[in-house]
Amino acid sequence: MKRFTEDALSDWMRQPGPEHDVVISSRVRLARNLRTFPFPSLATKAHAQEVMQLVSTAADTSSLKEEQNFTSVPMSQLSILEKKLLVEKHLISPHLAEGNSEAAALINASESISIMVNEEDHLRIQCIAPGFQLNETWQAANRIDNQLQEQLDYAFNERLGYLTSCPTNVGTGIRVSVMVHLPGIVLTNQLQNILKSFAQWGVVMRGMYGEGSEALGNIYQMSNQITLGQSEEALVDLLTRATQQLILVEREARNGILNDRRLPLLDKIFRSFGTLLYAQMIDKVEAAQRLSDVRLGVDLGLLEQVPHVILDELLVVTQPGYLQQMEGRLMDDFEINLRRAQLIRERLWKHLR
Amino acid sequence: MICQNCSKNQSNYHFTKIINGNKTEYHLCEACAREKGDIVQGPGNSFSIHNLLSGMLNIEFGANVSKVRAAETRCGTCGLSFNQFKKQGRFGCADCYEAFGTQLDPVIRRVQQNNTLHAGKSPYPRTTENDAKPSLASQLAALEEELQAEIRNERYERAAVLRDRINNLRQQLAGDGQGFSGSSSANVTSKQWPHFHAEEGE
Ligand SMILES: [Zn+2]
Ligand SMILES: [Zn+2]
Numbered sequence: 001m002k003r004f005t006e007d008a009l010s011d012w013m014r015q016p017g018p019e020h021d022v023v024i025s026s027r028v029r030l031a032r033n034l035r036t037f038p039f040p041s042l043a044t045k046a047h048a049q050e051v052m053q054l055v056s057t058a059a060d061t062s063s064l065k066e067e068q069n070f071t072s073v074p075m076s077q078l079s080i081l082e083k084k085l086l087v088e089k090h091l092i093s094p095h096l097a098e099g100n101s102e103a104a105a106l107i108n109a110s111e112s113i114s115i116m117v118n119e120e121d122h123l124r125i126q127c128i129a130p131g132f133q134l135n136e137t138w139q140a141a142n143r144i145d146n147q148l149q150e151q152l153d154y155a156f157n158e159r160l161g162y163l164t165s166c167p168t169n170v171g172t173g174i175r176v177s178v179m180v181h182l183p184g185i186v187l188t189n190q191l192q193n194i195l196k197s198f199a200q201w202g203v204v205m206r207g208m209y210g211e212g213s214e215a216l217g218n219i220y221q222m223s224n225q226i227t228l229g230q231s232e233e234a235l236v237d238l239l240t241r242a243t244q245q246l247i248l249v250e251r252e253a254r255n256g257i258l259n260d261r262r263l264p265l266l267d268k269i270f271r272s273f274g275t276l277l278y279a280q281m282i283d284k285v286e287a288a289q290r291l292s293d294v295r296l297g298v299d300l301g302l303l304e305q306v307p308h309v310i311l312d313e314l315l316v317v318t319q320p321g322y323l324q325q326m327e328g329r330l331m332d333d334f335e336i337n338l339r340r341a342q343l344i345r346e347r348l349w350k351h352l353r
Numbered sequence: 354m355i356c357q358n359c360s361k362n363q364s365n366y367h368f369t370k371i372i373n374g375n376k377t378e379y380h381l382c383e384a385c386a387r388e389k390g391d392i393v394q395g396p397g398n399s400f401s402i403h404n405l406l407s408g409m410l411n412i413e414f415g416a417n418v419s420k421v422r423a424a425e426t427r428c429g430t431c432g433l434s435f436n437q438f439k440k441q442g443r444f445g446c447a448d449c450y451e452a453f454g455t456q457l458d459p460v461i462r463r464v465q466q467n468n469t470l471h472a473g474k475s476p477y478p479r480t481t482e483n484d485a486k487p488s489l490a491s492q493l494a495a496l497e498e499e500l501q502a503e504i505r506n507e508r509y510e511r512a513a514v515l516r517d518r519i520n521n522l523r524q525q526l527a528g529d530g531q532g533f534s535g536s537s538s539a540n541v542t543s544k545q546w547p548h549f550h551a552e553e554g555e
Contacts, residue, residue, distance in 0.1 A: 039445060067508060159470060163450050171468070234472075
């Protein structure tokens with residue numbers, strides 16, 4: 001269990017995925033419930049424990065075991081900081097971390113699969129992959145779902161599909177999403193128009209990090225709005241087309257800026273690089289913006305000495321949960337900002353020697 | 354409509370609150386509703402995302418609520434009332450869907466952009482006569498394709514499971530075709546309902 005909280009970088013993140021200059025990761029999540037138990041919000045402790053038992057037995061006895069060596073991570077055995085870190089690594093949801101203690105996550109060795117038990121629904125099957133790999137990710141989630149459904153009695157009806165705790169997930173129970181870096185679109189003020197036109201297609205986008213409305217570091221998550229009335233494949237296809245569109249617009253925007261405003265862009269990127277190399281204290285908001293600039297520099301081939309994988313690692317390393325978990329204690333903002341700057345310096349300088 | 358909190362994003366959550374006879378409307382984007390850790394501070398009061406959703410449902414129902422006597426519908430299995438559902442925006446168990454019946458239709462339409470019918474995968478062969486059910490032959494073809502893929506990928510344990518299912522289907526095909534329900538559906542009906550009820554009162 002410790003291994004999930006030791007490393008900032010999940011194994012699945014170590015290989016750069018397709019189109020990684022724009023798409024950081026692809027994710028598919030399936031919501032499932034067991035027919036004969038109340039949903040987690042109404043479940044007693046005994047119900048919840050029984051559900052956990054049934055799911056881990058299913059994962060253990062089906063052909064899943066042969067392929068995926070799941071480790072069961074009970075929420076009751078994690079500290080607040082450990083849970084926070086797992087949220088920052090996207091291995092569990094905030095809801096699972098904050099919810100009742102009769103909950104668990106089954107996580108495979110590469111951390112690409114997480115089956116959350118007793119989240120808002122009895123099961124949330126999540127598969128994640130680096131870069132733009134929506135179809136592959138859906139195939140992986142679908143296989144796991146097929147294997148589990150041979151063992152488990154899912155709540156399903158012919159008319160409404162898979163029955164979920166919240167009506168926004170009923171039907172396929174699928175949420176198909178990509179995490180994307182959009183500095184070009186943001187700098188050229190195209191985001192609002194894109195949000196509007198995607199909304200008409202049933203595709204929603206929101207900031208991935210940060211509180212309130214601010215999308216820290218130009219990183220957004222884009223996903224399907226509805227889950228009913230369309231097949232899983234149709235929804236995967238919808239998100240695939242939307243992502244392809246987004247990649248085109250983002251690359252065009254970057255090239256435009258590179259042509260029209262080359263020097264100001266270089267100045268912005270190298271200033272941010274310099275700040276990250278030398279800052280002694282840095283808060284979350286500034287770190288996210290500077291890292292976005294450096295990521296853009298790397299993806300435009302302007303900062304060749306910085307390996308891409310470091311940027312993905314720094315996304316997790318700069319989060320408060322990780323920083324405090326490494327320190328083994330709660331820290332105030334002052335200490336967190338010191339430690340954040342230090343870790344960023346260490347990671348970056350390592351590759352400049 | 355633009356989010357009232359950040360004045361940037363499109364608002365997905367629309368919420369009406371009546372305090373002392375004054376009607377106030379809130380329009381928030383998903384990011385604003387979600388990223389404060391489920392709690393958003395509204396002017397003078399706070400509400401969670403669940404309340405936001407139920408606020409959305411209340412708009413849908415508006416004055417009709419009393420006419421359809423929604424408060425009296427209760428799920429016989431978990432005990433959740435339709436009113437409680439509207440308050441939390443969450444069902445209590447799978448049977449709530451049946452129990453709330455047609456009262457649910459506008460809710461589903463609202464959150465699912467007018468869609469009312471599932472079009473995705475199914476955990477077992479369809480049994481309803483009205484449904485376009487895949488023929489045994491086409492199911493068999495699909496399973497055989499899946500089997501070949503598993504063998505190519507050297508996932509033999511799973512391949513063995515599929516082979517058994519294929520054999521079962523072949524026997525059904527050879528027979529009168531009546532036994533369509535297959536093993537998994539039989540499983541479903543043989544299970545006993547445990548008695549569970551909502552513990553919290555209203
Ligand atoms: Zn907002
Ligand atoms: Zn119920």
